[in-house]
Amino acid sequence: MGLFSRKPKDSQREDGLGISRKYNLLPGKCYIVEESPPDLSFDAFVNILSTQDEACAKVTGLAISRQHPDMIKQKYGLEKTPLFWLATRAGQDVIAPTNLGILTHTIIKFIEENACGVVLLDGLEYLVSNNDFNKALRVVNQVNDHVAQSKCRIIIPVDPRAFDPKELALLERNAEKIIGTHAKRA
Amino acid sequence: MRQETNCLPISHPLSFQILSGTTINTPGVNPRLEIALKVLIVDDSEAFRNVMIELLVRVGFHDVAEAQDFDEGVAVFRKERPKISFVDMILPGKSGVELTAEMLKIDPKAVVIAMSSIVNKKMIRESLDSGAKDFLLKPTNEIALGAVLAMWSD
Numbered sequence: 001m002g003l004f005s006r007k008p009k010d011s012q013r014e015d016g017l018g019i020s021r022k023y024n025l026l027p028g029k030c031y032i033v034e035e036s037p038p039d040l041s042f043d044a045f046v047n048i049l050s051t052q053d054e055a056c057a058k059v060t061g062l063a064i065s066r067q068h069p070d071m072i073k074q075k076y077g078l079e080k081t082p083l084f085w086l087a088t089r090a091g092q093d094v095i096a097p098t099n100l101g102i103l104t105h106t107i108i109k110f111i112e113e114n115a116c117g118v119v120l121l122d123g124l125e126y127l128v129s130n131n132d133f134n135k136a137l138r139v140v141n142q143v144n145d146h147v148a149q150s151k152c153r154i155i156i157p158v159d160p161r162a163f164d165p166k167e168l169a170l171l172e173r174n175a176e177k178i179i180g181t182h183a184k185r186a
Numbered sequence: 187m188r189q190e191t192n193c194l195p196i197s198h199p200l201s202f203q204i205l206s207g208t209t210i211n212t213p214g215v216n217p218r219l220e221i222a223l224k225v226l227i228v229d230d231s232e233a234f235r236n237v238m239i240e241l242l243v244r245v246g247f248h249d250v251a252e253a254q255d256f257d258e259g260v261a262v263f264r265k266e267r268p269k270i271s272f273v274d275m276i277l278p279g280k281s282g283v284e285l286t287a288e289m290l291k292i293d294p295k296a297v298v299i300a301m302s303s304i305v306n307k308k309m310i311r312e313s314l315d316s317g318a319k320d321f322l323l324k325p326t327n328e329i330a331l332g333a334v335l336a337m338w339s340d
Contacts, residue, residue: 023330039323076323
């Protein structure tokens with residue numbers, strides 16, 4: 001394991017659940033989902049991982065989130081997908097929000113090693129608050145460049161209340177925008 | 187779910203394709219989905235039922251019945267004979283798996299969609315084994331709901 005990377009556990013495919021594909025997120029695209037909490041993003045991520053893909057036999061995932069991996073595993077039933085926690089604590093599956101290099105490298109490495117991967121990057125607001133917007137935007141753009149050259153997809157939930165219109169426009173400049181829910185919970 | 191426009195262009199990510207290749211836009215009412223098709227929601231949370239009804243109306247399903255538990259679910263199902271039923275897997279008393287089996291005993295052609303707020307693979311398999319056609323994670327959204335309805339409303 002290199003100094004500047006977090007080695008994801010072997011990316012294995014989640015077991016199919018026998019349910020239907022509900023989200024047609026195209027390979028090679030970056031999706032910015034305006035929502036809070038990130039329910040739609042996680043639902044799409046899990047649905048893509050749990051269903052057959054016409055283009056790829058093996059869809060693998062990588063999730064980086066502010067939510068603790070144990071909570072994600074419990075709620076979304078992800079058993080094989082590598083999950084990283086964006087936090088300031090030390091640990092193997094933890095990425096510090098100030099370590100944008102490690103974060104970028106981890107995602108790019110996953111994209112290069114998984115032809116049909118799907119990446120969920122949740123916690124952009126946390127990255128911005130620990131760095132600044134331009135640095136966080138650079139991460140998104142850099143990752144987006146790699147996604148565009150692959151069959152991977154990346155889903156980035158953002159809370160639009162945490163960004164001003166210019167920042168949102170810059171984030172969505174090279175991405176597909178999805179308007180999700182705002183604090184509407186059952 | 188915020189709506190910017192009533193109907194989004196085909197290329198928008200909110201549009202999705204079902205297996206037959208038909209493209210349907212959400213949000214926005216699609217005339218192809220505006221059919222007199224009865225839908226039942228069984229969930230013990232009134233707030234969730236209200237959200238579901240709002241979403242169903244938005245995607246073109248106006249004939250919606252609701253129930254809060256197994257007994258009421260069976261009674262409403264017998265009376266209304268819905269084509270599609272959304273059943274929460276965790277209900278007070280008997281479970282959604284038992285309700286699914288009971289509904290399909292009454293009408294084997296009915297379509298039951300299991301719902302839950304967690305992805306419990308064992309529970310999902312049990313519900314599919316008992317005859318449910320699909321699974322929806324709660325809280326749901328127009329994209330997922332629209333996809334399920336497009337898939338199973340024919």
